[in-house]
Amino acid sequence: MADADYESVLCVKPEVHVYRIPPRASNRGYRAADWQLDQPAWTGRLRVTSRGKMAFIKLEERSSGELFAQAPVEQFPGIAVESVVDSSRYFVICIEDGTGSVTPGRRAFIGVGFADRGDAFDFNVALQDHFKWVKQQAELAKQAQNPEQGPRLDLGFKEGQTIKINIANIKKKEGSTKPRPLSGTLNLLPPPPGAKVPVPSASPAQPATPTSTDLLLELGAPSPWAGPPAPSDMWGDFTKASGAAGGQQTTGWVQF
Template sequence: MAEDNSYESMLCVKPEVHVYKIPPRASNRGYRAADWKLDEPSWSGRMKITAKGKIAYIKLEDKNTGELFAQAPVEQYPGCVVESVSDSSRYFVIRIEDGNGRHAFIGLGFADRGDSFDFNVALQDHFKWVKQEGEIAKQEASDIVAPKLDLSFKEGQTIKISIGNIKKREAGGAKPRGMAGGLLPPPPGVKVGGVTPPPVGQPLVLAVQTNTASLLDFGSPGPAAPPSTDVWGDFTSAGANSSQDGVKAGGWVQFS
């Protein structure tokens, strides 16, 4: 990966770390800090983690003069440049480079577990940021290549919205209609003409008593003439001439 020319940022600083010579790695075993001479570190000093572009740098410096002792460029984490040991969280194996293409593996130890935790988190956060930047760059590149969709309305374009599941008001909820002539029906319990109407839904039955004596009591004009059985008898007395004289333009007959 090509080195970026952007500015260098500081990710982590620990004032005291120890460097150990480590034996060759066994073929099927991980590194174990117990195999090192932990009470006899090869070097002690200060550690810094810096970032320049996408690459992180583990720098080991003299704590008094700041002279660089060794550094390990890290392009991926986790990876082969920084590896944990199998028996402790305070020790790591890092691959250092001299800038001339040569590299070596050394043991790196922290006196406190909090320092080793910060070392681990600083590398994780940096490469999490690198991953996010890469995804953003890919998205921007795909947006440039792919044609943008024009979702705006064209001149004269309309849309139709269909709203379903709207029920009409039930017939039972409709307002009662008034009676003929604009009058509303009387409320329940009010007598109409002296008769109390029945409850809603029941037919109105009026009991009419016929008093024949009172109906016929109109005085004494004499015995009534028996009704005629000839319903056309009253019209024959007018004569034929009257029928012809009574014809009007409308086709009706007047009787004198």
């Protein structure tokens, strides 16, 4: 069943007065002072209902609930409901559909008034809230049919708008990013087979630094730290032979 088949009650006021009003004398609006306020034409109950987008002002008998007159309202403010220019408690409504003293197919304007200003305020707000809801529903339906025309999030910078970045905690790294060697170690190539590699003594207070002697180690040169190499038998015999040539005879060598 469609939502238009349901009727909801927006406002109920137990007492409202109905007045016969003279024709409007000018375009400035209706004045309640021109009515016979002490002699209402009818007194009863007022109900404001809604069915779909339409609102209805119903004047009913207080005892039986019989409908006296009804004013359909398509928009508010509009021709169906108008406020008077000299009071907030009185309104002019347009009744139709053959209700009350109106013949079928014709309309008539009557005045309604409330004894309490609070009742008049509630009547006015009930109509405003209903048509505000109708407007919101129309906008949602329009956006559903055309989603590209809906509101979009604008993330661009406006004219004169700036952005600030806090870089106080960012430290700039200077120099090479390569890891530094540990204290007391040398980044040298391994020595060739057979070479003796001295172990440099580096005190904890002063780290060892590469010298010219360390560079010679990479070429296989003997290190002066290891002391003179031990003489072999061949070099010892050669020394003895050289001494024999100077006049000292040494065993183990044959003189020619």
